Amino acid sequence: MAEIVIRNLRKEFGSFVAVRESSFTIGDGEFFMLLGPSGCGKTTTLRMIAGLELPTAGDILLDGENVAQVPASRRDIAFVFQMFALYPHMNVRQNLAYPLKNQGMARADIRRRVDEVARILGIVSILDSGVGRLSGGDRQRVALGRAIVREPKAFLMDEPLGALDAEFREHMAEELRALHNRMNATTVYVTHDQLEAMQMGDKIVVMNHGVVEQFGTPQEIYDHPATMFVADFIGSPPMNFLRFTGTFERGATSVHLSGVDIAVPELRQEAAGREIALGVRPEHVRLSDGGAYRGCVDATEYLGTTQIVTLQCDNGTVKARIPASQHAIIGETVGLEFSTATLSLFDAGSGRALVTAANEGAFRG
C-alpha cells in the first residue's frame, strides 16, 4: 500500500481546463473521498491518478515515485468503474483471474487467490456464472474482487455505488467500509454524494470548477468550511447564509446585523466595509422567544424526530433543524439564537472563510 501525493496537478482538454493546480496528500491506508458536483474535475483527477489520463502539468507521487507520465498498466493500481466494466465475455472466475493472468502467476496460485477473494466478498456461489445475469450488488462485488485480487498499491473507485438503488447502496457502503478496515488499503473514492463522503471517508477533498476548495477530515469540512461553496455543498439542508455589510477589527467577538449584535468566534483577521455572510448550520439555530434576532416562520417540514423550519429574516432565508416536538406556527414571528462557537464568517465577494478562533489552523494546503 502506498501514500499518494498530488502536487499542482493540472489537466486541460483543448482550451477547457478540467483541473487547475490541485494539491493534496492521500495518506497510506486512508479512505479518501474526492467530492464535488458533476463536472468539477474529480473524475478527471481520479483518472489521472490511475493513468487513464495524463496530466498537462504537475506531479503524482506514488510511494515517492513520480508516476504522472507512466502508463496505467505499469502503475499497479486498481480501478473500480461506475458501470463496473466486468469483461462481458468471461464468467466471474475469469474476470477475477484476469489481472493475475497477466502477471504470469501459476494457475494453482491464481485459483487459490480467486477463491480467497471470493470468500472475503461472499461470491463463492456465483464464481462460475456469467456476468450478464448478475444482480447489481453481485456485479459490484465482482468488480471489487477484481480490484483486490491483485493486491495493488491503491484502489481507485469512480462512484462505485452510483449504479445501485438507494436501499442497496447503504448496505454496500457499509460493506465497502468494512472491507477497507480489514485490508487497510489506500483508497481514493469519487462521489458527488456528500452523505456518502461524510459517512465513509477518513479525509475529503471538495472540488468545484477544477479547483480544490477544501481538503480535510469530514468533521473539519463540516464544522469549518473553507469556502461558501463547501458550506453550501455539504450538509442537508445546507448552511444558512445571513448576508450583511460590515466592518470589524481583528479580535472582534460579535457582528452587527439588522440592529442586533450576534456573538461570533473571535476574529483573527480584519474586514472593512465588505459584504459578509454569516454562516450557520440549521442544527445550530434555536427558536426561542428571547432571541433578539427575529424571523417569520414560512414553512415547516416534519421529519420524524426533527423538523426543518424555514424562516424569513431581514438578511435572508434561514432553515432551522429543531426537535419535532417544538411548535412552530406558520406566519408567527419568533426569535433565533445561534450557538456562537459553530458560526462561520465568509467574505461574500471571494466566498472564502474569514479566519476566526474556531477555524484557525483547520485549513490544510
Add this chain to the structure above:
Amino acid sequence: MSAYSITEPSRRQKWIAGTLVILYALITMAPLAWIFLTGFKSPPDSISYPPKVVFTPTLEGYVNLFTTRSRQTREYLDSLGPARTWYEEIVRKREMVIAGPSKFGERFKNSVIIGFGSTFLSVFLGTLAAYGFSRFKVPLKDDLMFFILSTRMMPPIAVAIPIFLMYRSLGLSDTHLGMILLYTAVNISLAVWLLKGFIDEIPIEYEEAALIDGYTRLQAFYKVVLPQAATGIASTAIFCLIFAWNEYAFALLLTSGTAQTAPPFIPTIIGEGGLDWPAVAAGATLFLLPVLVFTILLRKHLLRGITFGAVRK
C-alpha cells in the same frame, strides 16, 4: 374476445402478417427454386415449352458442369465396352465421351480465394481503422471519415476503364492479388463505417479496465475489444463477402484465365446448339451454397448486426 392491446398484435394481425411474409418469400424464392430445379433437368426438358414442372430428375447438368465432352461415332462408343462409372453412363447416352474435367472447379476455387481473401483483408483493415477512429484523437477525423465514405458515392464500374488500364500496366490483370485488392478497395469504406459504429458502442471502460489490470493497449484491443466486436465483425464480413462473391462486371473485365471467378465463367458453359442450361443452373446452385452456409453460420450475428443500435440497451 381478448382485451384490446396497443403493443401486442391480435391473432388476426399475426395471421395477416404471417401470410404476407410467406407470400413474399414464395415470390422471391421462386427464381431460386427454378434454378435449383433446372439443374436437375435434362437439356431438352430445360428448354421445353410449355416449361416442365414435373420431369425425370437427372444429374446430367452437374456432370456437364464438371466435365468437357466430345461427340463420338456409335461404332467407337460400342468398341469402348460398358461405361465404368455412373457419370460416364450419363455422357454415353448423348453419344459422347468425357474428354477431361471442366474449368468450373478452378473458377470456383478462384472465387473462394478472392472472395474470402478480400473479405478478410477488408475486415482486418476495417477493424483496425475503425478502432483508431473510434478511440483516438485523429486530426481531421470527420473529414477522413467522409472521404472514406465518399469512395462509395460513385458506382465502382464508373472507373472500370481507368482501373483496367492501370491494372494492365501494373501487371495486376487476371491475378488473384489484383482482384483481392480491388474488392478490398470497394469494401473497405463499408467495413470502416459499419465497424466504427459497432466499436463506438463498446464502452471504453472495458479497455480501461484491461489497461489498469496491466495489459497493453494492443492486448486490451484483441482480448477485450475484439470479442465484444465479434457481432459487428461477423455481419460486416457477410456484407463484404456477398459483394465480392457476386461481383460480375469487374471480374468479366479484368479476369479471363488464371484468376477468373465463377460469375463470369458460369454463363459461358456452352453445350451443343447453345447454352447448356442445366449445367448453368447447376453451377449457379453450387455457387449460391458458400454464401448461404456462411450466412447461416453467422445468422445470429447478422440479425443483431442489422438491427444494431435500433434499441438502446
